[in-house]
Amino acid sequence: MVSPPVHELSERTRSIFRHVVEDYLASGQPVGSKALAASRDINLSPASIRSVLAELELLGLLAAPHTSAGRMPTEIGLRLFVDGMMQVAEPTAQERAAIEQRLAGPGPVEQALAATSTLLSDLSAAAGVVMVPRREPRLAQMSIVPLDAQRALVVLVGEDGSVENRLLELPPGTAQSAMQQATNYITARLAGRTLAEASRVIEVEIASGRAMIDNASRDLVERGLAVWSTDAARRPVLIVRGQANLLDEAALGDIERVRSLIDDLEDKQSVAELLESAREAEATRIFIGSENRLFALSGSSVIASPYRDREGKVVGVLGVIGPTRLNYARVVPMVDFTARSLGKLIG
Structure with a gap:
């Protein structure tokens, strides 16, 4: 209707x-x-x-x-x-100052993004979500560190100081010298490149026989790259905070709806896809209940806004997810102001 x-x-x-x-x-x-x-x-x-x-x-x-x-x-x-009909209540000067202060704390960008998600949750009394910018860091080093005879840890270090690791199953009888040779070989080709760029170089060298490493080390190189086969530029990285806010007194009478909403929030790939639809919006977007497929069963609303760097390029989306009885007049301008404040920090 x-x-x-x-x-x-x-x-x-x-x-x-x-x-x-x-x-x-x-x-x-x-x-x-x-x-x-x-x-x-x-x-x-x-x-x-x-x-x-x-x-x-x-x-x-x-x-x-x-x-x-x-x-x-x-x-x-x-x-x-x-x-x-809604008359929005713009954030007061004190609220704007508090938001900017919360986001401008010391630490890396990732810390500001986590703070943003928590802030949105606090402001809305619902769940705050932030989709991390889709960017793949330039890498400085990859190490294969033995844990025991069957397993090793593959550690990636970015030029920005970020560290990620994956567990690697080792072939029987793998020598530590092979791991060291594989580490040296990969690191030499990672410097200043993204993982995807380095992987293409290594694949060409191995396929053409120009990789100056023995068979055991070559196998470790291929295994080490395989555990990172998901391109970091395509992985949706979603920070969700404040799910406990959804379990308020009003929600207890409709616990099935709340359970459905929390289950939906666990599907981060689908949540990220929903937020993606707000990337090109000129202003904050509001999805109410069945207007979005993901939260149709739980009857929930999503308020989402893209955030931009100082050049105006959209780098991510943030927002609030909660029951349809959200205080839209207050939350919508809060989400919009938070998006603009975050953009100034990541410029």
Whole structure:
């Protein structure tokens, strides 16, 4: 069902609809006619309000979870509110200063990204997510370090000081000298290159017979590269913080939905793909409930914004994932400001 344009609703209908949505987003509970009648802005009897609520329900903008309960906005109603009626609350000067201070702490970029995810979680009382820039570091060294007779650790050191490692199964009888020769050979070809670039050089040398190493070392080189076969530039790196925020008092009455949402968040590849769809957006994007396939079953919302470097190039996406009753008016500008603040740091 497509919602009617806001201007087609009467002023009275718009006012009651806005009150229902705002009260629901604040409390997470259906809103009844008696509570609306008590509002100073609505000078109508409960009976008149019930008539308007019934009209909004027929339009698909409101729903009643139970016969005797109040009304709550549907996904269509939330979309109408967010697009046409919401008055955003821009961050105060104190809030902006606090956000910038939290992000500008000492440490590498990765630390700022983790801080951003935690910050978004704190601001929204939901889960904060940050997709790390898709970039593959230039490498300085690869080492094959023996652990025991059957296993070794393959360690990659980037020029930026980053360190990653993988476990490698060793062929029976592998000599430590073969590991040292393989380490020297790979490192000599890694310097200043990405792993993908170095791998192509090594593959050509081995295939053409120009690799000046013995068979045992050649086997270790191929095995060592194989454990890094996933191109780092293609791996979605997602930082998620604040899942515990999803288990609040309002969520306990719908624990299956929360469990479904937490399961969805564990599928980081799919979450990253969803955030990717916001990369080219000019402004913060809002996905409500079934508008995105991933969170359709859990009925959750996603507020996502790309963040850019100082040259204006999009390098990642950050956002908030939580129930549809998020405080959109406050969270949307917070996400937008956080994206701009992070961009200044990674420039």
